[in-house]
Amino acid sequence: MSSVTEMPVSAAAATRPLPKRRGRSNNRPLLLLLLGPAAVLIVLFIVGPALYGMYLSFTNTQLTGFAARDPKFVGLDNYVYLLNNADFLGSLGHTGEFVLYSAIIGQTVLGMLAAILLSRPWMRGKGIIGAAVLMPMIVPEVVASLTWASVLSNNSSGTLNQLTGIFGVPPTAWLQVVPMASIIVVNIWRGIAFAMIMFQAALEDVPVELIEAARIDGARAMQVFRHVTLPLIRGPVFLYLLLTTISTVGAFGLVYFLTQGGPGGQTQLAAIYIYERALQFSQVGIGSAASMILLVIVLVLGSVYLRLAKVEV
Amino acid sequence: MTTLANRAASPQTAAPVRHTRRRRLTAIDLVQRVLGYTLIVMLALFCLVPFAWVVLSAVDANAGPNVQWPTVSIENFVNFFTNSGTPLLLLNSLIIGIGATALNLVLGLAGGYALARFQFPGRRMFMFSILLIRVIPAPATIVALYLILVKLNLTNSLWGLILVEAVLQLPVTLWLLKGTISAVPIELEEAAWVDGSSRFQAIWRIVLPLAGPGLGAAAMLTFLGVWGDFLTPLVMLQRQELYPLSIGLFRAFSEHNQVDWGLLAASAIVYVAPPAVLYVFVRKHLLHSSLGGAIKG
Structure with a gap:
């Protein structure tokens, strides 16, 4: 509670004298009127589903069929089923692979590269290049998917096949032959801008004097980055990793549009598994249990990142 | 010399x-x-x-599924606005986007004012809780949300989708507006009370104009989030006449045998235009909300 004073919001100081000056009792109805609707709706549509999902995961609820009329409490059956189910474990593996290569490696490396290059004083055309990198993030995910559907198109005049054709490579059905690699590239493409923005903000806060001092001492550019810059921006980097991991674990539209989990389940991410189980095969109980497992994984990852970043909350 | x-x-x-x-x-x-x-x-x-x-x-009159040099024409855009189905997609998207943004701002402004101006037990708890909510991946709660909406009879209705989308974006708006309103000196409001304004008149005349930039940023972030959302309308709407552009584009693309590629591309451009224009205005605020919102927690 003492940390109120640590809040960066400058106005914290402005509001602090307020409660002492005014009686509290007459504010109760006004407070309820103002904050009540927002609080009730958040509980109903955000907190409610999370708790209800937890309850559903212990039942055999179905949308249609016999069990739909009379759902029963089945204990941990759904969890036992899922943890022995190759499809579900596979979908977790695909999500892990997807997050690792697209978010943690691809977006981070390319976003950092873009942020560093655009922070060089000699770089010209920063505005145009920055805008180009931002484009994939601005467009809605349906349009992003649509553009890549044409790039990865399997016939010989798909954009990528036309490009590789220049080098004499025969046309390839990219989404059939290398589906996982394809959606990883698509997701990297979509996320570079967010990484770049986060890292640009972090790099601006690194004192120039430290870098210059290291250069004078004879350190090469890579050494400066590794031993001076990187430790200084460690907090924002882990924060970024946290945010991108959360959003990538929840990635649905981009992949569903392109592959619908196929071919042969090779791109079936956990999010797609949940959607299909619950809303297409109408096994809500199993879908909810899968959601809970996914949620626990995200929370564990989140706390690990926060620990590594030494962020003081 | x-x-x-x-x-x-x-x-x-x-x-x-x-x-x-x-x-x-x-x-x-x-x-x-x-x-x-x-x-x-x-x-x-x-x-x-x-x-x-x-x-x-x-802009290609003979557009196909692949890149080719276009026969330039605006025929596809004319088709988009004169076809029987496509203008309705745009209309639905606009109704959902604008409706949800307006509702989100009303709820967010009232809640943000309460969080900024009142000291009450559980206030910090509430702020942290709604920040924590952002950790939950959307697909993890969509099934239970759907069942709740079925019970409330809110599926297959634009009103239901507007309500849900407005609330899904509410945590960010509350944080943003709480910060903005806190930055407006309380003395200005008190002066208005002394001059005989009621509490709500003071909010309307003093707080609202001064909170303008934060309000604008919240409005645009909400609109961008709602406009681009795919999963929620996909789950909530099954009737074709209610589809927004996101679902309409997905369905049109999925009908592999008879896709009008030019029309599809033109629809995509129409769909991209509002976020692209709005983005120019929010670049800075977007950074603050994603970075600041998380750090403050």
């Missing part, structure tokens, strides 16, 4: 020094710069080339 000579000489001596220093730097960094430009240009191309098909096909 000496001073003249000195004056004439000093720039000369200074110039070579500067010159050599620049040349030395260039020699060291030339490779680095060439490499840097090559990498950044390749990165920019990687980001832009996928858009080639959408942009070229939208």
Whole structure:
């Protein structure tokens, strides 16, 4: 509670004298009127589903069929089923692979590269290049998917096949032959801008004097980055990793549009598994249990990142 | 003479020094710069080339599924606005986007004012809780949300979708507006009370105009989030006449046998236009909300 004073919001100081000056009792109805609707709706549509999902995961609820009329409490059956189910474990593996290569490696490396290059004083055309990198993030995910559907198109005049054709490579059905690699590239493409923005903000806060001092001492550019810059921006980097991991674990539209989990389940991410189980095969109980497992994984990852970043909350 | 000579000489001596220093730097960094430009240009191309098909096909009268040199015409856009189905997609998207944004702002402004101006037990708890909510991936709660909405009879209705979308964006709006309103000095409001304004009049005349930038940022972030959402309308709406552009585009693309590629590309351009225009205004605020919102927690 003492940390109120640590809040960066400058106005914290402005509001602090307020409660002492005014009686509290007459504010109760006004407070309820103002904050009540927002609080009730958040509980109903955000907190409610999370708790209800937890309850559903212990039942055999179905949308249609016999069990739909009379759902029963089945204990941990759904969890036992899922943890022995190759499809579900596979979908977790695909999500892990997807997050690792697209978010943690691809977006981070390319976003950092873009942020560093655009922070060089000699770089010209920063505005145009920055805008180009931002484009994939601005467009809605349906349009992003649509553009890549044409790039990865399997016939010989798909954009990528036309490009590789220049080098004499025969046309390839990219989404059939290398589906996982394809959606990883698509997701990297979509996320570079967010990484770049986060890292640009972090790099601006690194004192120039430290870098210059290291250069004078004879350190090469890579050494400066590794031993001076990187430790200084460690907090924002882990924060970024946290945010991108959360959003990538929840990635649905981009992949569903392109592959619908196929071919042969090779791109079936956990999010797609949940959607299909619950809303297409109408096994809500199993879908909810899968959601809970996914949620626990995200929370564990989140706390690990926060620990590594030494962020003081 | 000496001073003249000195004056004439000093720039000369200074110039070579500067010159050599620049040349030395260039020699060291030339490779680095060439490499840097090559990498950044390749990165920019990687980001832009996928858009080639959408942009070229939208203005191509004979558009196909692949990149080709267009027969330039605006026929596809004319088709988009005169077809029986497509204008309705745009209308639904606008109704959902604007409706949800308006509702979100009303709820967020009232809640944000309460959080900024009142000290009550559980206030910080509430702020942290709604921040924590952002950790939950959307697909993890969509099933239970759907069942709750079925029970409340809110599926297959634009009103239901507006309500849900407004609430899903509410945590961010509350944080943003709480911060903005806290920055408005309470003394200004108190002066208005002394002058005989009621509490709500003071909010309307004093707080609202001063909270303008934060309000604008919240409005645009909400609109962008709602406009781009795919999963929620996909789950909530099954009736074709209610589809927004996101679902309409997905369905049109999925009908593999009879896709009107030019129309599809034109629809995509129409769908991209509002976020692209709005984005120019929110670039800075977007950064603050994603970074600041998380750090403050």
